Amino acid sequence: MTGGEIIGGAAAAGKAAGKALSSSAAEKERLAEIARDTPAMAAAADAYSKRLAIKQTVLLKIFSPLARLVGIQREYFETSFGEDLARKTDHIPDEALARIIHGSAA
Structure with a gap:
């Protein structure tokens, strides 16, 4: 062979x-x-919601300074930006975002 x-x-x-x-x-x-209705599913849902919260927090931390640099109003950033960003990045898998955040190659 x-x-x-x-x-x-x-x-x-x-x-x-x-x-x-x-x-x-x-x-x-x-x-x-x-x-x-199993305890395992409740635990999985809880873990998933925590992962989403962490993802959004990281994205907000990354984009906050960038938004200010390009002149986006602070009010928008404090009220609507998180929801807008979540909607626009919802299709991106968590693993891909982690690679982007940590600077790894795709």
């Missing part, structure tokens, strides 16, 4: 394993429905 064959075989095996371990949207929905 050559190196290319080994790499190709490993890639195919990894792809097959990933597909076998993934679940359908219907399965995920059903599991979420079953787990809805």
Whole structure:
């Protein structure tokens, strides 16, 4: 076997394993429905809300000085900026924001 064959075989095996371990949207929905009122789900929701709060705090700290530099009014920044930023960055995965914040390459 050559190196290319080994790499190709490993890639195919990894792809097959990933597909076998993934679940359908219907399965995920059903599991979420079953787990809805469990203590584990409450803990997960609490952890998620804390993560979102930390994310927003970090983003506000990063963008506060930048906003002042470009002349955005302090009133807007203190009242609406957080909500605007949350709405505009909602689609960005937390892991990607963490890489941006810590300066890692994508």
